[in-house]
Amino acid sequence: MKKVEAIIKPVKLQEVRKALTALGIHGLTVTEVQGFGRQKGYTQVYRGSEFSAQFLPKVKLEVVVGSDLAQKVVDTIVETARTGRIGDGKIFVSPVEQVVRIRTGEQGEQAL
Amino acid sequence: MQNINAGDTAFVLVSAGLVMLMTPGLALFYGGMVRAKNVLSTIMHSFFILGLISVLWVLVGYSLAFGPDVKHFIGGLQWIGLNGVNGVPNRDYAATIPHLAFMIFQGMFAVITPALITGAFAERMKFRGFVAFTVLWALLVYSPVCHWVWGVGGWIRNLGVMDFAGGTVVHINSGIAALAAALVLGRRKDYDNGGLVPHNLPLTVLGAALLWFGWFGFNAGSALAANGLAANAFVVTNTAAAMAALSWSAAEALHRGKPTTLGAVSGCVAGLVAITPASGFVGPLASVVIGLVAGVVCYGGVLLKSRFGYDDSLDVVGIHGVGGTTGALLTGVFASKAINPGGSNGLLNGGSASVLGIQAVAVIATIVYSFTVSFILLKLVDAVVGLRVSEEEEETGLDLSQHSEVGYAF
Numbered sequence: 001m002k003k004v005e006a007i008i009k010p011v012k013l014q015e016v017r018k019a020l021t022a023l024g025i026h027g028l029t030v031t032e033v034q035g036f037g038r039q040k041g042y043t044q045v046y047r048g049s050e051f052s053a054q055f056l057p058k059v060k061l062e063v064v065v066g067s068d069l070a071q072k073v074v075d076t077i078v079e080t081a082r083t084g085r086i087g088d089g090k091i092f093v094s095p096v097e098q099v100v101r102i103r104t105g106e107q108g109e110q111a112l
Numbered sequence: 113m114q115n116i117n118a119g120d121t122a123f124v125l126v127s128a129g130l131v132m133l134m135t136p137g138l139a140l141f142y143g144g145m146v147r148a149k150n151v152l153s154t155i156m157h158s159f160f161i162l163g164l165i166s167v168l169w170v171l172v173g174y175s176l177a178f179g180p181d182v183k184h185f186i187g188g189l190q191w192i193g194l195n196g197v198n199g200v201p202n203r204d205y206a207a208t209i210p211h212l213a214f215m216i217f218q219g220m221f222a223v224i225t226p227a228l229i230t231g232a233f234a235e236r237m238k239f240r241g242f243v244a245f246t247v248l249w250a251l252l253v254y255s256p257v258c259h260w261v262w263g264v265g266g267w268i269r270n271l272g273v274m275d276f277a278g279g280t281v282v283h284i285n286s287g288i289a290a291l292a293a294a295l296v297l298g299r300r301k302d303y304d305n306g307g308l309v310p311h312n313l314p315l316t317v318l319g320a321a322l323l324w325f326g327w328f329g330f331n332a333g334s335a336l337a338a339n340g341l342a343a344n345a346f347v348v349t350n351t352a353a354a355m356a357a358l359s360w361s362a363a364e365a366l367h368r369g370k371p372t373t374l375g376a377v378s379g380c381v382a383g384l385v386a387i388t389p390a391s392g393f394v395g396p397l398a399s400v401v402i403g404l405v406a407g408v409v410c411y412g413g414v415l416l417k418s419r420f421g422y423d424d425s426l427d428v429v430g431i432h433g434v435g436g437t438t439g440a441l442l443t444g445v446f447a448s449k450a451i452n453p454g455g456s457n458g459l460l461n462g463g464s465a466s467v468l469g470i471q472a473v474a475v476i477a478t479i480v481y482s483f484t485v486s487f488i489l490l491k492l493v494d495a496v497v498g499l500r501v502s503e504e505e506e507e508t509g510l511d512l513s514q515h516s517e518v519g520y521a522f
Contacts, residue, residue, distance in 0.1 A: 047375070048364070
């Protein structure tokens with residue numbers, strides 16, 4: 001099993017969610033985060049004083065899928081989350097050791 | 113009840129209500145500009161003052177400010193507990209309304225003035241220190257200065273100063289006390305690391321709107337009658353506020369590239385401050401100029417802060433101190449006896465330089481007295497009770513450390 005973690009632009013969230021659901025994933029976790037990469041922040045001005053906001057709001061998606069689905073998930077996210085401009089985000093894929101469904105106690109891929 | 117005019121009385125009482133609303137309005141105006149962890153403490157300052165000064169005024173503040181004169185410096189204690197102050201008009205202050213109406217109208221001014229100062233020490237003041245300082249300040253600074261300018265026998269009143277609704281008594285007074293507070297308390301911990309960002313500007317705009325609305329009571333009500341002078345004050349108040357909002361926005365856009373919402377509401381407040389002393393003495397066209405000047409000058413005043421390095425958290429000095437001074441002096445330029453026969457003609461209306469001179473004397477006297485006594489009181493309170501919260505309390509935030517409360521429990 002693999003965990004696919006993607007940091008994307010908030011405005012792309014709905015499109016990505018729809019596409020992933022169509023792919024057949026069973027669950028998704030979304031967190032609002034702040035961060036920076038190559039896209040630098042913007043400047044805010046309050047009563048004449050400048051404040052650079054170094055962090056930009058982003059959305060982090062986490063989805064755990066069977067290893068054979070992982071690449072398709074990655075490709076789908078890349079396709080739907082891309083705008084072509086700096087700040088589109090990144091995807092990280094990592095191995096998952098164990099998955100448990102709390103309600104039933106099932107373990108392994110059937111718990112996904 | 114002889115000579116009581118129903119229209120005048122109704123108007124003054126409603127105006128008192130409008131001015132009362134300015135204090136919670138100020139609470140929101142300031143509250144939105146601090147960080148979320150300090151929003152309640154900032155609001156609490158203003159709201160608590162409403163309680164504190166309302167009672168203090170009735171018990172002793174009013175007598176000290178407006179009571180029978182002692183040496184042109186202060187009022188006597190004959191009216192403690194509002195002894196002798198009742199429904200019968202006081203001929204010296206407001207002949208057509210109950211004395212109580214005049215008292216309560218003035219009381220709302222006594223409330224908002226110390227509330228203005230709280231902007232200078234926001235985000236780092238101990239609650240107990242704040243209460244102690246406020247009580248002492250109300251008795252030893254506000255009441256005396258009020259007596260000088262508006263009390264019968266007051267020495268500045270006797271000079272013939274023109275201060276219709278409190279340019280000196282309220283704005284310069286609080287503005288310069290704020291400077292003293294900023295200097296004595298020192299800068300906030302996060303002053304240098306870019307973390308001092310407003311957390312809820314919509315709240316600030318709401319507060320500014322309530323201030324603008326309440327200011328109609330503040331200025332027009334100061335006519336103490338429902339008449340042409342009140343109407344004039346109302347009109348110039350609105351016009352100056354509007355023009356200053358525009359001119360601050362323009363100054364900001366020229367200087368920084370874009371006008372901001374905070375700038376627009378700050379501008380409008382600057383205009384309201386500047387027109388305060390002038391509102392019963394100048395006409396609409398003069399108020400356009402006063403607003404325009406106030407917006408630009410106060411924008412500059414706020415930038416001054418970083419040049420000098422004092423941390424006046426919410427720009428009380430730049431807006432109330434500088435704005436009040438600007439307004440008081442411009443009153444000496446634009447005043448017209450055609451608008452108010454009780455005043456003098458300003459420089460542009462054939463008045464002599466001495467008219468402007470008297471305004472300047474009032475300004476300087478207020479600045480010197482308020483700064484000196486405020487400074488002493490701050491040092492005194494610091495020694496006995498303590499003024500500033502600890503570093504850890506400042507980091508945690510005052511809502512939790514001073515009040516065990518959280519503003520937004522999401």
